[in-house]
Amino acid sequence: MSHQTVISIESIRIACRNCTLSSLCLPMGLAPEDVERLDGIIRRTRPLRRGDRPFQEGERFRSLFVVKTGSLKTFAATRDGSEQVLGFHLPGELIGLDGIDKGVHACTASALETSAICEIPFGQLEELTALIPSLQHQMYRLLSKEIGHDTDMLLVLGKKTAEERLAAFLLDFSQRLHRRGLSATDFYLSMSRHEIGNYLGLAVETVSRLFTRFQDDGLVHVERKHIRLLDLGALEAIANGQGPCRHQQQQR
Amino acid sequence: MSHQTVISIESIRIACRNCTLSSLCLPMGLAPEDVERLDGIIRRTRPLRRGDRPFQEGERFRSLFVVKTGSLKTFAATRDGSEQVLGFHLPGELIGLDGIDKGVHACTASALETSAICEIPFGQLEELTALIPSLQHQMYRLLSKEIGHDTDMLLVLGKKTAEERLAAFLLDFSQRLHRRGLSATDFYLSMSRHEIGNYLGLAVETVSRLFTRFQDDGLVHVERKHIRLLDLGALEAIANGQGPCRHQQQQR
DNA sequence: CCTCGTTTTTGATCTGGATCAAGGGTTTCT
DNA sequence: AGAAACCCTTGATCCAGATCAAAAACGAGG
Numbered sequence: 001m002s003h004q005t006v007i008s009i010e011s012i013r014i015a016c017r018n019c020t021l022s023s024l025c026l027p028m029g030l031a032p033e034d035v036e037r038l039d040g041i042i043r044r045t046r047p048l049r050r051g052d053r054p055f056q057e058g059e060r061f062r063s064l065f066v067v068k069t070g071s072l073k074t075f076a077a078t079r080d081g082s083e084q085v086l087g088f089h090l091p092g093e094l095i096g097l098d099g100i101d102k103g104v105h106a107c108t109a110s111a112l113e114t115s116a117i118c119e120i121p122f123g124q125l126e127e128l129t130a131l132i133p134s135l136q137h138q139m140y141r142l143l144s145k146e147i148g149h150d151t152d153m154l155l156v157l158g159k160k161t162a163e164e165r166l167a168a169f170l171l172d173f174s175q176r177l178h179r180r181g182l183s184a185t186d187f188y189l190s191m192s193r194h195e196i197g198n199y200l201g202l203a204v205e206t207v208s209r210l211f212t213r214f215q216d217d218g219l220v221h222v223e224r225k226h227i228r229l230l231d232l233g234a235l236e237a238i239a240n241g242q243g244p245c246r247h248q249q250q251q252r
Numbered sequence: 253m254s255h256q257t258v259i260s261i262e263s264i265r266i267a268c269r270n271c272t273l274s275s276l277c278l279p280m281g282l283a284p285e286d287v288e289r290l291d292g293i294i295r296r297t298r299p300l301r302r303g304d305r306p307f308q309e310g311e312r313f314r315s316l317f318v319v320k321t322g323s324l325k326t327f328a329a330t331r332d333g334s335e336q337v338l339g340f341h342l343p344g345e346l347i348g349l350d351g352i353d354k355g356v357h358a359c360t361a362s363a364l365e366t367s368a369i370c371e372i373p374f375g376q377l378e379e380l381t382a383l384i385p386s387l388q389h390q391m392y393r394l395l396s397k398e399i400g401h402d403t404d405m406l407l408v409l410g411k412k413t414a415e416e417r418l419a420a421f422l423l424d425f426s427q428r429l430h431r432r433g434l435s436a437t438d439f440y441l442s443m444s445r446h447e448i449g450n451y452l453g454l455a456v457e458t459v460s461r462l463f464t465r466f467q468d469d470g471l472v473h474v475e476r477k478h479i480r481l482l483d484l485g486a487l488e489a490i491a492n493g494q495g496p497c498r499h500q501q502q503q504r
Numbered sequence: 505c506c507t508c509g510t511t512t513t514t515g516a517t518c519t520g521g522a523t524c525a526a527g528g529g530t531t532t533c534t
Numbered sequence: 535a536g537a538a539a540c541c542c543t544t545g546a547t548c549c550a551g552a553t554c555a556a557a558a559a560c561g562a563g564g
Contacts, residue, residue, distance in 0.1 A: 076403065076407060078407060078411060078492070078493065079492035079493065079494070080492060080493035080494065082411065084406065084407045084410050084411055086403050086406060097395075097396055097399055098396060098399045098400050098403060099396070100392050100393055100395075100396035101393045101394075101396035101397040101399075101400055102400070106400050106403065107403065126385070126388065126389060126392070127385075129382075129388065130381075130382055130385055130388055133378070133379075133382050136378065136381065136382055136388070137378060139392070140352050140378070140391070140395070141352055141353045142353075143349075143352075143392070143395035143396065143399070144349055144350060144351070144352035144353035144395065145353040146399050147349055147350045147353075147395070147398050147399055147402060148350050148353055148354070148358050150399060150402035150403060150405075150406065151328065151338050151350060151358065151359065151402060153402075153406055154336065154338060154402065154405055154406065154409060155328060155330060155336040157406060157409035157410050157453065158336050158409050158450075158451075158452075158453035159330060159334065159336055159453065198410075199410075200410075201409065201410035201411065240330075240331035240332060241330065241331065241332035242331070242332065
């Protein structure tokens with residue numbers, strides 16, 4: 001029995017490490033001793049409960065964070081009091097990158113559900129990336145990927161209709177889950193309709209109506225926050241503006 | 253006379269180097285010998301004419317580019333044929349960062365007017381940043397700054413009215429010019445109304461009407477593409493949603 | 505099991521900005 | 535200079551999605 005316990009703890013530890021490090025080193029095939037060094041600077045943090053904030057807008061920037069389990073959102077406040085949701089973050093994803101430039105966090109992160117994250121002190125990570133070229137390259141790629149995701153969102157917010165936005169959102173979620181080996185068609189949306197609307201630049205009511213519409217059209221099955229995508233092809237067509245009800249889009 | 257020519261070429265070279273390198277090393281106070289090494293990998297390229305494209309969406313990513321003079325836009329095509337302007341780029345600014353992740357450019361860059369740029373082969377830059385910690389740090393900062401600018405735009409496109417968007421756009425331009433030591437209140441908009449609208453998620457007609465309105469209200473003086481900002485305070489108030497005609501903004 | 509607060513849904517109405525239309529300006533090419 | 539191709543502006547109309555309103559569904563705490 002104690003033997004079993006030891007095995008169990010060890011396997012958890014390995015699982016945990018893999019999950020934490022995967023976004024940093026998996027795509028590169030980092031050498032084992034370098035993985036060890038990277039692992040050395042990563043700090044376990046206490047588990048987060050819904051609403052807990054690993055960092056806050058305006059706070060001094062010290063570390064990046066990796067989502068281990070659960071999910072978080074990031075958001076920034078506007079001058080006039082409202083807030084803009086900037087992103088939702090799933091296991092394996094890195095957050096806090098926007099604080100590097102000014103040394104101050106540019107947004108607040110908040111757990112959407114019970115979650116676990118790891119902290120990576122950025123100063124130590126910088127020292128390490130200077131020594132390990134492939135890790136440096138991976139950091140550049142991660143920062144660039146973030147830029148790419150942001151510009152995708154610019155396109156969504158700048159040009160797409162409400163219908164296209166929600167379809168694109170669901171597909172983005174689906175793909176990110178798939179990349180982590182989770183189901184791409186059947187998942188849990190930990191954020192509220194309000195937060196989805198805020199993220200997509202839509203009113204709550206519009207989001208709710210669209211879910212109903214998508215369900216009526218047989219594209220998805222919605223039950224509270226559990227979503228099942230029934231027709232990925234049709235969703236893609238909608239997200240790309242080739243959906244059924246598109247009278248040819250004028251280039252604004 | 254030949255003496256004068258030599259001086260002139262040398263001063264141009266210095267001016268050019270300063271301008272090219274400023275975004276990479278000015279904020280850090282890089283050591284002179286490191287500036288020399290960085291300068292060594294920077295390639296002069298032929299001058300661009302309006303419409304020339306230093307790189308194109310889908311093309312293999314090899315280099316970053318620094319704007320020396322003039323201005324460029326970057327844009328990406330949507331599946332349905334239209335395009336989204338992702339940014340306008342002024343002297344001293346770095347473009348091409350979104351290609352690092354996938355090794356392929358994610359957008360196209362196009363000169364808005366006669367412009368000069370420099371090319372920085374990214375492979376060589378990576379080697380250099382691994383050797384020069386402060387340069388590596390500066391690269392992280394530049395990538396992070398880009399993320400910050402993108403998230404600012406997400407906020408603009410997600411939450412702001414047409415009026416607020418144009419005011420924010422003019423102020424952003426003003427600040428970026430100011431940072432390069434140019435006039436913050438009196439400048440030339442090298443892009444068309446159409447391109448401004450595309451960037452801000454607005455129709456051309458709306459942009460045109462807003463310029464007229466701002467001029468009528470005494471906020472700016474517009475003469476074709478020459479703009480003079482007359483009341484920065486009022487523009488900021490508008491950009492922040494505290495403008496005159498704001499019935500308190502509901503948090504969507 | 506009930507109560508109170510929050511979230512979601514549905515319906516009715518309103519509006520900011522898109523779209524359509526058309527005239528005058530400016531640049532480019534021949 | 536003449537013409538073809540944009541670019542910018544202004545006016546009139548329209549509509550996707552916001553806003554307002556209110557009922558239903560949930561969920562946490564007692």
